[in-house]
Amino acid sequence: MILFNFLKKSLLLAAFTATLGLSFQTNAKTNAATSTEEQSLITFFQDIKEFATIFKSIKQLYVDDIDNKKLFNNAIKGMVSGLDPHSAYLEPKEQEHLMEGVSGKFGGLGIVVGKKNDAIQVISPIDDTPAYKAGIQAGDLIIKIGEKPVHDMSLADGVDLMRGKPGTKIQITILRNNQKPFTVDITREVITIITVKGYLLEKDIGYVRVSSFQGPTAKLLKDTIAQLVKTNTAPLKSLILDLRNNPGGLLNSAVDLSNLFIDKEGLVVYTEGKIPSSNLKFKTQRGDILHDAPMVVLINNGSASASEIVAGALQDHKRAIVMGSTSFGKGSVQTIITLDKGYGLKVTTARYYTPNGRSIQAKGIVPDIELKNISLENEEEKSLINITENDLDGHLKQETPDNMSKEEIIDSQKKNQVSLNKKIIERLKKDYFVHEATNLLKALTVLGK
Numbered sequence: 001m002i003l004f005n006f007l008k009k010s011l012l013l014a015a016f017t018a019t020l021g022l023s024f025q026t027n028a029k030t031n032a033a034t035s036t037e038e039q040s041l042i043t044f045f046q047d048i049k050e051f052a053t054i055f056k057s058i059k060q061l062y063v064d065d066i067d068n069k070k071l072f073n074n075a076i077k078g079m080v081s082g083l084d085p086h087s088a089y090l091e092p093k094e095q096e097h098l099m100e101g102v103s104g105k106f107g108g109l110g111i112v113v114g115k116k117n118d119a120i121q122v123i124s125p126i127d128d129t130p131a132y133k134a135g136i137q138a139g140d141l142i143i144k145i146g147e148k149p150v151h152d153m154s155l156a157d158g159v160d161l162m163r164g165k166p167g168t169k170i171q172i173t174i175l176r177n178n179q180k181p182f183t184v185d186i187t188r189e190v191i192t193i194i195t196v197k198g199y200l201l202e203k204d205i206g207y208v209r210v211s212s213f214q215g216p217t218a219k220l221l222k223d224t225i226a227q228l229v230k231t232n233t234a235p236l237k238s239l240i241l242d243l244r245n246n247p248g249g250l251l252n253s254a255v256d257l258s259n260l261f262i263d264k265e266g267l268v269v270y271t272e273g274k275i276p277s278s279n280l281k282f283k284t285q286r287g288d289i290l291h292d293a294p295m296v297v298l299i300n301n302g303s304a305s306a307s308e309i310v311a312g313a314l315q316d317h318k319r320a321i322v323m324g325s326t327s328f329g330k331g332s333v334q335t336i337i338t339l340d341k342g343y344g345l346k347v348t349t350a351r352y353y354t355p356n357g358r359s360i361q362a363k364g365i366v367p368d369i370e371l372k373n374i375s376l377e378n379e380e381e382k383s384l385i386n387i388t389e390n391d392l393d394g395h396l397k398q399e400t401p402d403n404m405s406k407e408e409i410i411d412s413q414k415k416n417q418v419s420l421n422k423k424i425i426e427r428l429k430k431d432y433f434v435h436e437a438t439n440l441l442k443a444l445t446v447l448g449k
Helices: 002-028 031-061 068-081 092-103 155-162 217-232 251-258 306-316 406-430 432-447
Strands: 088-090 105-108 111-116 119-125 141-145 169-175 182-187 189-192 196-202 205-210 238-242 267-273 280-283 295-299 321-324 332-338 344-353
Touching: 031 068, 068 088, 088 092, 092 105, 092 332, 092 344, 111 155, 141 155, 155 169, 196 217, 196 406, 196 432, 205 217, 205 432, 217 251, 238 432, 251 267, 251 306, 267 306, 295 306, 295 432, 306 321, 321 432, 406 432
Parallel strands: 205 238, 238 295, 295 321
Antiparallel strands: 088 344, 105 189, 111 119, 119 141, 141 169, 169 182, 196 205, 267 280, 267 344, 332 344
């Protein structure tokens, strides 16, 4: 009741002050304009009064006591989430994870994990990370993190425990192939999320999969293509850029990646919003790292946001042929605002447009060549580079002798990675989208286009 009376008095005072202010402005404005502004203020304060009434009712009637902070947070969340599916009011932990996600870096061990029964299973260690160097293997079961057993722990809680400030140490307890559990001490390092993977499908034809757009993505793609050129022992004659099921990410990352392949003056993308700072033009920077070699961009209805920026830019500049199915159609830009006490606000501030002025919002990118959602393996379309060792026959049958040193384990992991890459390439060639893109690129190469 005290809170409600305080709100009521505050609102009355605000209303009186606002009305007083309006009375002084009457002579300077037309009666119609003043009437409209007054009506707007009246409506505003009526809405505030309604909010205060509901707030009071919940405090008095709800079955459990609930603190004011939680009620206000819930109200703010509802206000923001009601705008559109992409705006959100973020709790401190959510804000922290979001910032880690868009930066592509965090302090951790460097393992991809999943939940298996009462344990956390290592799906794969990431190359050259602390977990990789410590000899952690695919299939290992983490049963304790520090002194905390994981059997009653969610996967998210387990991941939070393993992440931490770079340079700090953590001990994890491992169960491997039903051997006696053993502990491993690992020092956390800055982990860069690998968003780009590349393979040489066959001589002169490269394939690059981009899974999301984060800070390091454009550089990773450039480095990946350089590695493919090295493996090929000659410049690539064509490239498949796979953006299927890529949910997007940073706008600047999409612009930087697009500019790796464009050698014309113009725009990559532009945005339009309510305030002047939302009206931006992102220009091309000449310098095609493939020297105009034919490209195919693969998209589907899971390709969204930044993926659509790249596909749209390369399509409008006639730099690549877009193949697949119509993309998701998320043509809006979100701005992330850091608030007090670790809270954050992600709010939609603009729509983006391709160089030729196409709005993608709710429309998507329409491919130049549409492909049906089929597979040469008579299975539902698969995201190729989401293959893990769990997809490979016999991967758990290769037991590691107890007396192997860490150096021997790492050497074994590298050999296994070579074998894994070969099997991934075999799977890629059986993917209908990649198969059709490869045939098209071969034809274009023969024609000299």
